[in-house]
Amino acid sequence: MACTDAPRLWCALRFSALVRSTRVTLRAITLAAALCCAGLARAAAVPDFVPDVDPAQSACTDFNAWANGRWIQANPIPADKSRWGSFDALAEKSLNAQHDIVENAARTADQAAPGSIEQKIGWIYRAAMDEAAIERAGFDPIKKDLAAIDALATHADVVTWLRQAHARAEGRTFNFGVSADYKNAKRQIAFANQGGLGLPGPEYYSKDEYAKLRTAYVAHIAKLFELTGAPAEQAQARANLVMALETQLAAASLLRVELRKPENQYHFVTVEEANQLTPHWDWAEYFKVMKVDAGIKSAGGFSLSQPKFFAAFDQLLAEAPVAQWQAYFAFHAIDGASPALAKAFQDEHFAFYGKTLNGTPEQEVRWKRALAAVNGSMGQALGQLYVKQYFTPEAKVRAQQLVDNVRNALKARIENLDWMSPETKAKAIAKWQTFLPKIGYPDKWRDWSGLSVTPDSHYANLRAARVFNQRHQLAKIGKATNRYEWSMTPQTVNAYYSPSTNTINFPAAILQPPFFYAKGDDAINYGGIGAVIGHEAGHGFDDQGSQFDGEGNNANWWTAEDRQRFEARANKLVAQADEYAPLPQYPDKHANGRLTLGENIGDLGGLNMAYDAMVKATAGQPDPMLDGLSRDQRFFMNWAKVWAGAIRPEAQLVRLNTDPHAPAGFRTNGAPSNMPAFAKAFSCKAGDAMVRPEDKRVVIW
Known part of the structure; x- marks a missing residue:
């Protein structure tokens, strides 16, 4: 009433x-x-x-x-979390739903159809929950690996061992994967990328402000060596060797903000050209060990994405002492396995990465860590079970309507831009027309018949799944790109845009309150999931996405003048984000407007698109004034509710360097402060902080 x-x-x-x-x-x-x-x-x-x-x-x-x-x-941050907000609360709801699924799978696995996903999920979860067996094993699961590392005697041995580690899906030093070719997105090629660092980014190895963290990291390395039986003095010496090697890798690594540029993500070479850059690392031999040589040959080469890094890596292969490589390989073997080893290893891993790095007081309970193992091993299979119980056809239909309406609002905004020429508009509309929205879950589920797991060996299950999943990915090299494949599981509370496939993707788990109400009010839905839909569509036209065409190719479809106008507007958004200081105790620490530019363009454009879509969808309808709030007020209030949250200072400091998303407080305020509709809804006046001055107000899409 x-x-x-x-x-x-x-x-x-x-x-x-x-x-x-x-x-x-x-x-x-x-x-x-x-x-x-x-x-x-x-x-x-x-x-x-x-x-x-x-x-x-x-x-x-x-x-x-x-x-x-x-x-x-x-809603204080739970002791086992580094942050807490609406996203996290919904993710927790998804975890609880998944928990019910895997608990049931574990109880019934022995009676399930042999080789079924229910049986495999149940066994993976059961083994991960068997703390007594994990404790009895100690670090036995990696003793053979450590013995093999100890036996390395020459630089040739180092190269051989590194190839074999990559083939076991235990990559060291650099990352290797597969994605669409930036110049021919219809095919999949291999990508070799910089990596090998244990700290969050290259800057952590050189800046004075991270000196204490470096000391803590070296202590962490030494502690892990001690847990495998090394005397304290030897453990410390080996830790110093690891830190020295990683520091040299970091010096040749690009910062995350630099990696946002497509030209720093892609550098296509033939195998012969790659070998000239890395004379001590034979890519042809590596590809044979990885069993991808046929795919590489079919593609005619691969992306050696950061040449400076790989030149430094090659130099280290030749010049770093074998003992230093042994220390580096051994540490990362232990560190990578620690969450699956005995409690002392788990606790030490959490002590550094959880407490020291992110300020989280307590580890998650065992079932959540076991569930993470299931998701890491068979996430899409678990999603297949999740959507059967938690995602209705009616929700998918309503979500599709919202997607269509927001996409149409984007088209109208492009057509009405006053700063873009007709020539570039035509190209933008051509890209818009090729958008592929995907909602809820894949149309075709993965085949898991080749994965073999057991109910009683946690580490063996994880290794088997890593190898299986790596083979699944690498088998795509040289083959056609599948736009319908998902890179996120249905139970994930998130959404994403893929520039190489020009797809916008909305997993089932995010299509719930407060983002989405299947039978709910338009204003609430457009302010929540509508803005998320617009955000992902907006990524197709942000500072990165705008450098890819509708086919997914890294190609320039802009006139020079229009690109300059876009950059000028984007720079105003960079300046706005740069002003934001999220931590009162660290007033000199600001958001990085350049690192977060893509996400901020997504927020600004997405909220505007969603608002336009709401206005059109409700045209001619009386405002119901639900709860006494106007339609516009409800729209912006739900936008705020979506971004409600807090984060621990330690975690926020890390994210300022590494996270392409702006802090939640800025995400709540940043886009609305550029919208006259917000000021009108809440009777804000010129001069109020939430009303950007005309000369600083940002309008892009």
Whole structure:
């Protein structure tokens, strides 16, 4: 039932603090009353925003603090998490659903059809939960690997061992995988990329501000050596060797912001050309060991993506002492296996990567770590079971409608741009026409018949799955690109855009409240999943995606003048993000506007697209004023609710260097502050912090 005038006025007076920073206007009092009375007039499938609002804040000064302040206070970060927010809460819901599935699979695995995904999932989970067996094994599962490393005597031995490690899907020093050819996206080719570092990025090995973290990392390396029986002095000496080698690799590595550029992601060479750059590393022999030589030959070569890194890697192969390579290989063998070894190894791994690096006080409970092992091994198979129980056909149909409407809004925005020439617009529309939306889960599920696992060997299961999954991926080299394949599991609370396939992908698990209500209010859905849909579509036209055409090729479809106009607008968004300092205790630490540019373009364009789509979808319909909130207010309130959250300072510091996403507070505020519709919805005025000045307001798509 609707609120009466009397309680509305009482609520307005009670919550007058809500408007004290925005001037006490009739509209502001009405809004305050509506927020208070929301609890008296709940509507079906509408989230309750009122408890989250902090009346001491102002929507026009800091929308995130106002809309999410009380939620953040009432939802402290769990002890086993480095952050907590709406995304994480929904992910936890997905984990609980998956937990039920794998527990049932483990109970019934022995009676399940032999070789079925139910049996394999059940056995992987059961073995991962058998802590007694894992403890008895100690570090036995990797003793043969460590003995083989100890036996290395020459640089030729080092090269041979490294090839074999890669073939076991235990890559060291560099990363090797498969993706679409940047110049011919219809085919899959191999990519060799920089890697081999244990710290979050190259800058951690040189900047003074990370000196203490480097010391802690060396101590972590030494501790792992000690756990395998090395005397303390020897362990420390080997740890120093590892750090020295990684420091040299880091000096030749590109920073993450540099890796955003397509020209730093792709460098196609023949095998002969690659061998000239790395005379001590024979790529032809490597490809034979990896069993991809036929695919490489079919493709005519591969991407040696960061030549400077591989030149340094080759030099180290020739010049670094064998003992140094032994220390490096041994440490990464232990470190990579630690989560699957005895408790002392698990605890040490968490002590550094969880506590020291991210400030997380406690490890996750065992079942969550066991579930992570299932997802890492057979994630798509688990997704097959997940969607049977948790994703309805009706939800898929409604989601498809939203996708279509938001995509159409993007087309209209492109057609109406005042800064882009007709020539470039035609190319942009051509790209738009080739978008492939994928919703919920794959049309065709993977075949798992070649994977062999047991109910009683956790580490052996993980290794078998790694090899199986690597073979599945590498078998694509030289073959046609499959646009319908997913790189994210259905149970993942996320979404993504792939520039090489020009697809936008929305897993089943994100198609739930607060993002999506299958039978819910339009404003809520467009402010939540609608903005996510727009965000992913916007990636097709961000600083990276705009350098790929509709076929997925890295190709320039812009006039020079239009590209300059795009860059000028993007630079204003860079400047806006650069201003944001998320940690009061570290006022000099700011978001990296260049690193987060793609995500921020996605947010800004996506929210605008979603708003336009909502307006069109509801044209001619009266505003129902659900809970006393207008349609526009509900739209922006759910956008804020999606990004509600907090993060530990240690984790935020790492993410400022490594995460292409801006901090959650900026994501709540950044895009709306550039939208006149937001200012109108909340009666914000020129000069308010949530109203960007005209000369700084960013409009791109």
